[in-house]
Amino acid sequence: MLCRDARSAAVIEENRRRRRRRRRRRRRVINIHRTMLAFTRCFCLKKAKQHPGYEDPTTLASETPFTVNEVEALYDLFKKLSSSIIDDGFIHKEEFQFALFRNRSKQSLFADRVFDLFDIKHNGVIEFGEFVRSLSIFHPNAPNEDKMEFAFKLYDLRQTGYIEREELTEMVSAILNESDLEISEDIVESIVDKTMAEADLKGDGKIDKEEWKEFVARNPSILRNMTLPYLKQITLAFPSFVLNSERQERKSAVLLAAQTCFKVADVEALYELFRKLSSSVVDDGLISKDEFRLGLFRNSKKQSLLADRIFNLFDLKHDGMIEFGEFIRSLSIFHPDAPQEEKIAFAFQLYNTGQTGFIEHEEVREMVFAFLNESDLILSDDLVEAIIDKTFSEVDTKGDGKIDPEEWNEFISRNPSILKNMTIPYLKDIGTSFPSFVLRSDPED
Numbered sequence: 001m002l003c004r005d006a007r008s009a010a011v012i013e014e015n016r017r018r019r020r021r022r023r024r025r026r027r028r029v030i031n032i033h034r035t036m037l038a039f040t041r042c043f044c045l046k047k048a049k050q051h052p053g054y055e056d057p058t059t060l061a062s063e064t065p066f067t068v069n070e071v072e073a074l075y076d077l078f079k080k081l082s083s084s085i086i087d088d089g090f091i092h093k094e095e096f097q098f099a100l101f102r103n104r105s106k107q108s109l110f111a112d113r114v115f116d117l118f119d120i121k122h123n124g125v126i127e128f129g130e131f132v133r134s135l136s137i138f139h140p141n142a143p144n145e146d147k148m149e150f151a152f153k154l155y156d157l158r159q160t161g162y163i164e165r166e167e168l169t170e171m172v173s174a175i176l177n178e179s180d181l182e183i184s185e186d187i188v189e190s191i192v193d194k195t196m197a198e199a200d201l202k203g204d205g206k207i208d209k210e211e212w213k214e215f216v217a218r219n220p221s222i223l224r225n226m227t228l229p230y231l232k233q234i235t236l237a238f239p240s241f242v243l244n245s246e247r248q249e250r251k252s253a254v255l256l257a258a259q260t261c262f263k264v265a266d267v268e269a270l271y272e273l274f275r276k277l278s279s280s281v282v283d284d285g286l287i288s289k290d291e292f293r294l295g296l297f298r299n300s301k302k303q304s305l306l307a308d309r310i311f312n313l314f315d316l317k318h319d320g321m322i323e324f325g326e327f328i329r330s331l332s333i334f335h336p337d338a339p340q341e342e343k344i345a346f347a348f349q350l351y352n353t354g355q356t357g358f359i360e361h362e363e364v365r366e367m368v369f370a371f372l373n374e375s376d377l378i379l380s381d382d383l384v385e386a387i388i389d390k391t392f393s394e395v396d397t398k399g400d401g402k403i404d405p406e407e408w409n410e411f412i413s414r415n416p417s418i419l420k421n422m423t424i425p426y427l428k429d430i431g432t433s434f435p436s437f438v439l440r441s442d443p444e445d
Contacts, residue, residue, distance in 0.1 A: 053089060053127030060129060064136035066231075071132055078128050090125035091118075109174040113154050138228040147226035152212050162206040168192050184390075190383060256325060260332035262427075267328060274324050287322040305370040309350050334424040343422040348408045358402040364388055 057071035066074070081099050082091045096115045097108065118126045118134040126134075137146045153159075157167040169192050176188070199207045199215040207215070216222050253267040262270070277295045278287045287295075292311045293304065314322045314330040322330075333342045351359045351367050365388050372384065395403045395411040403411070412418055 053129060055127075055129040055132075060132045064132060065139040065141040066132065066136060070231075074132055074135065075128060078131050082126075090127060091131065092125055096126070108177070109170060110177070113157070113171070113174075117150060117153055135231070138226060139231045140227050142227075144223070147223050148213055148216050149209075151216070151223060151226055152209060162208055163212065164206045165192060165196055168195060168207075187383060187387065194380065256328045260328055261335035261337040262328065262332060266427075270328060270331065271324065274327050278324075285324075287327065289320070292322065304373070305353075305366060306373075309353065309367075309370075313346065313349055331427070334422060335427045336423050336425055338423075340419070343419050344409060344412050345405075347412075347419060347422055348405055351403075358404055359408065360402045361388070361392055364392060364403075 054075075057068045057075065060066065060071045061068045064071075078091070081095055082089055084095045084098055086092060086095070093112070093115050096118075097111050115126070116122075118130055120130045120134065121127070136142055137150050152163065155163045155167055155171050157170060158164070169188065172188055172191055172195075196205075196207070198218075199211055201211050201214065202208075253264050253271065256262065256267045257264045260267075274287070275285075277291055278285055280294050281288060281291045289308070289311050292314075293307055296304070296307050311322070312318075314326055316326045316329065317323070332338055333346050348359065349355075351363055353363045353366060354360070365384075368384060368388055392403075395407055397407055397410070398404075
């Protein structure tokens with residue numbers, strides 16, 4: 001009797017254990033289903049957040065010179081641009097102008113033409129795929145034929161397949177309008193006349209694609225601005241500005257912010273840029289002249305009077321190196337809030353290559369040629385001399401063959417546009433203008 005009771009109790013207990021195991025298995029299955037459902041919902045939400053016009057980075061990388069990581073970095077930039085006014089996943093013309101000029105209302109034929117060429121679908125907005133494909137034309141590894149075609153379309157305002165004289169005049173004026181060069185209409189006409197005479201080989205008053213290719217082949221510098229060197233290494237060109245938390249650096253940042261127009265956060269961000277520049281050749285915490293050239297041209301050996309002059313003015317201690325403090329204090333002069341007097345003084349020193357306290361005729365000549373050498377403008381020596389003579393006669397009011405600081409100040413007051421490039425708008429909002437481009441946390445990143 002006791003044995004039967006014991007066996008019955010054992011059977012009951014075994015049944016209970018089986019029911020408990022079944023319940024545990026059921027709970028595990030339910031939990032797995034819930035996990036899968038949550039994962040699916042999460043995946044769907046992420047997919048839903050992708051804006052219209054978004055394209056897979058792998059696909060875009062296979063069609064352009066960019067790597068997948070670079071396309072992902074460009075998407076971060078695209079998101080910032082496309083949400084600056086309306087967050088809808090498209091870059092509108094006002095947002096494009098805002099990115100170029102920090103002013104969405106500024107009218108610019110040049111900006112309009114570039115926008116229209118980026119807007120491949122001609123629907124009034126730039127999608128992500130259009131942005132990457134169009135930007136890839138400016139990549140150093142992009143085919144030269146693509147660059148020629150883009151440049152031709154830029155000048156072909158009416159989209160007739162020809163560049164006519166009036167279109168060339170409009171675009172030359174538009175490009176000059178974006179620069180500091182004050183050139184009379186007569187000189188613009190002379191530039192257009194010279195270009196048409198050289199490019200219009202058929203003499204029919206217009207430049208076709210065949211003539212354009214031959215003209216560019218003879219004048220390759222025309223395509224100079226069709227290549228943006230930093231697109232070859234986006235992760236280096238657009239630094240992440242991860243700040244260093246060392247107390248000494250923070251103290252230095254506070255001190256420099258108090259002496260300049262920058263905020264502490266701006267100084268810390270600029271320190272990260274300084275570190276990249278100062279370690280590009282020799283990692284010694286100082287920017288050498290070769291590193292300065294490398295930062296400007298991606299080529300440490302390129303000779304440039306303009307770069308040398310700016311380097312020398314940044315090198316406040318005249319020891320052949322730029323320290324961090326010198327870098328910040330000099331860059332601060334280009335801040336939108338910097339005093340106008342500092343900008344005028346810096347520009348005067350830029351032209352006063354002999355450091356005599358006067359700008360002489362030969363110094364103006366050297367610097368004008370240096371500026372032209374850094375631009376796409378191809379001007380004859382006669383035209384350049386005419387520009388120099390006109391400028392010098394207007395500035396040298398005392399007629400002693402040199403320009404002193406007083407004459408320079410009066411000249412600037414009559415021609416304020418000369419200081420246009422002495423202000424870099426994005427220095428006012430470095431955190432927004434230098435996006436972080438934080439890529440995925442893959443090992444190679």
